[in-house]
Amino acid sequence: MANILIPYYSAYGHIYEMAQSVAEGAKRVDGTEVKIVKIEEFDAVKEAMSGQEAYVQAQNVQDAVETATHDHLRWADGIIWGIPTRYGSMPAQMKQFLDSAGGLWASGELEGKVTSIFTSTGSVHGGQETTIITSLVPLLHFGLLYVGLPYSENPEQLTKEGIGGTPYGASTLAGPDGSATPDQRDLTMAGRLGARVAKIAGKLSS
Structure with missing residues (x-):
């Protein structure tokens, strides 16, 4: 049995959609309990983006999702982070959440928990x-144990087509204007990532 947490940040909904597939994959592993929680948006970003209909609609869809807390991290045996790219690295919202968890780093409460990442980008x-x-x-600083997505479990990665998929974690393409939706192959790979983390977390937690 394992508790799998999926904390994510999603401005336009691509990572949120991927999170659903990650959760579905994790739930396919017997005895797994899954929670999806969102990283809180900055008020300044809400104000700045309030004129973008696509952003507003995506935020409204996610309105009922519980906001991530440190207690959620304590609850989890495995943590699968949904982190979209900002200039090749994580967005400030996610970084602030991790920075705020310094107490968990100091106490070592996350050490030995399984972790992984899925992401989305505007272009290949x-x-x-x-x-x-x-x-x-930063996840290694917390003592988390990283799980990737090997080619043997993810043959879709071996392609020249413009889809997501890496050996480091699941991914998808939002398109330069953000109008693309996750390819079904991206969602399939996301589900496999969820199942892989859940299986490993279950073995370690037992």
């Missing part, structure tokens, strides 16, 4: 790999 070379790799650094 917009930071799918760098976002995951750079976001891994």
Whole structure:
């Protein structure tokens, strides 16, 4: 049995949609309990983006999702982070949440928990790999155990088509204008990531 937490940040809904598939994959593993929680948006961003209909609609869809807390991290045996790219690394909203968890770092409460990352970018070379790799650094400081997405479980990665998928974690393309939706193959890979983390977290927690 394992508790799987999926904390995510999503401005336009792409990461939120991926989070649903990650959760579905984790739930397919017997004895797994899953929670999806969102990283709180900055008030300044809400105000600045209030004139963008796509942003407003995406935020309204996520309105009922519970806001992530440190207690959620304590509850989890495995944590799968939904982190969109901002210039090749995590957005400030996610960084602030991790920065605020210094007490958990100091106490070592997250050490030994399984973790992974899924992401979204505007273009094929917009930071799918760098976002995951750079976001891994603070997770290692917390003592989390990182799980990737190997080619043996994810043959869709071996393609020249413009879809997501990396050995570092699941990913999707939002498109330069954010109008693209996750390809079904991206969602499939996201589900496999959820299942992989849930299986490993279950073995370690038992």
